[in-house]
Amino acid sequence: MKRYFVIGNPIEHSLSPELHNFWIKKNNINAIYKKIKLEDTELEDFINKLRNEEIHGINVTVPFKNKVIKYLDKLSLEVESTDSVNTIYKSGKDIIGHNTDVAGFELGLRHSKINVLHKSILILGAGGVVPSIIYSLLSMGCKKIYLSNRTISKAEDIKNKFNEIEILKWGKIPDFDIVINATSVGLKGDSLDIEFNVKDKVFYDVIYNPKETHFLKKAKENGNKIENGKYMFIYQANQSFSIWNNVIPKIDKDVLKILE
Numbered sequence: 001m002k003r004y005f006v007i008g009n010p011i012e013h014s015l016s017p018e019l020h021n022f023w024i025k026k027n028n029i030n031a032i033y034k035k036i037k038l039e040d041t042e043l044e045d046f047i048n049k050l051r052n053e054e055i056h057g058i059n060v061t062v063p064f065k066n067k068v069i070k071y072l073d074k075l076s077l078e079v080e081s082t083d084s085v086n087t088i089y090k091s092g093k094d095i096i097g098h099n100t101d102v103a104g105f106e107l108g109l110r111h112s113k114i115n116v117l118h119k120s121i122l123i124l125g126a127g128g129v130v131p132s133i134i135y136s137l138l139s140m141g142c143k144k145i146y147l148s149n150r151t152i153s154k155a156e157d158i159k160n161k162f163n164e165i166e167i168l169k170w171g172k173i174p175d176f177d178i179v180i181n182a183t184s185v186g187l188k189g190d191s192l193d194i195e196f197n198v199k200d201k202v203f204y205d206v207i208y209n210p211k212e213t214h215f216l217k218k219a220k221e222n223g224n225k226i227e228n229g230k231y232m233f234i235y236q237a238n239q240s241f242s243i244w245n246n247v248i249p250k251i252d253k254d255v256l257k258i259l260e
C-alpha cells in the first residue's frame with residue numbers, strides 16, 4: 001500500500017486527506033493519504049522516509065513550503081521561481097520538489113472562465129501563496145500586476161523575485177480588471193478596511209471557507225463577477241494526485257461536496 005501525507009503546522013484544518021482519499025477510492029488505488037503535524041526539526045527525517053520509500057508522496061502546507069527546499073535534490077521551474085513547494089515525490093534516486101499551486105490557480109481560473117490575458121490585476125496580501133499566483137498570472141499573459149500589502153516590506157520582498165510587478169501603498173486602488181484577495185481577512189467573517197466602488201470587474205478570493213467572504217458579498221451586490229478559491233484548491237490537489245498516481249482524477253459534484 002502506498003502512503004501519502006500532507007505536512008504542516010497547524011494541520012487540523014486541512015481538507016486534503018478527504019479529497020485525496022476520495023480519489024484513491026474512486027480510482028481503485030491501493031493507497032492512503034493522511035495529515036501529519038510536524039516541527040521544523042522533523043522535516044529532514046520525514047523527507048528521508050520518501051527516500052527509503054517508506055512513504056510515496058508529500059504535500060506541503062504552511063509554514064513549510066519554503067523550509068523543505070533545502071532537503072530536496074531537484075526543484076521544478078515553478079519552485080525555482082516561487083521558492084515554494086507543495087508537492088514532493090521521488091523520481092529515480094532523486095527527491096523532487098514541485099509547486100502545483102501555480103497550475104492549480106491557472107486551471108481554477110480557466111474552469112471559472114476568468115480570462116487574465118492582457119488584464120490588469122490587483123493582488124491584496126503578500127503571504128505564502130502570492131508568489132505562486134503571480135507566477136501563474138505572468139505565465140498566462142496578464143498585462144499588469146499591482147501588489148498591495150498592509151506591511152509594505154513583505155510586498156517588496158516579493159518584488160525582488162518578480163521585478164515587473166508594481167507595489168502600491170495599502171488602500172490605494174488602481175484602475176484594474178481583476179482584484180484578488182490573498183490576505184487572511186475574511187476567514188473569520190472579518191472584512192478588509194478597503195472599499196471598492198466599482199462594477200463589472202472580477203473579484204476573486206483565495207479563501208473558500210466561508211464560501212462568500214464579505215469582500216465577495218459586497219462585490220456581488222455592486223454588480224461584479226465573483227469567484228472563491230475552491231477550484232484552485234481542488235486543482236492543486238488534482239495535479240499532485242496525477243503526479244503520484246499517473247491518473248488525472250475527475251472533478252465532479254461529489255468532489256465539490258467534500259469542500260462544503
Ligand code: ATR
Pocket residue numbers: 062124125126127128129149150151154182183184185192193
Ligand atoms: P500565509 O500563511 O499564507 O503565509 P500570512 O503570511 O499569515 O499567510 O499572510 C497573511 C496575509 O494577510 C498577509 O499579507 C497579511 O498582511 P501583513 O503582511 O501586513 O501581516 C494579511 N493580513 C492579515 N490580517 C490583515 C488585516 N487585518 N488587514 C490587512 N491585511 C491583513
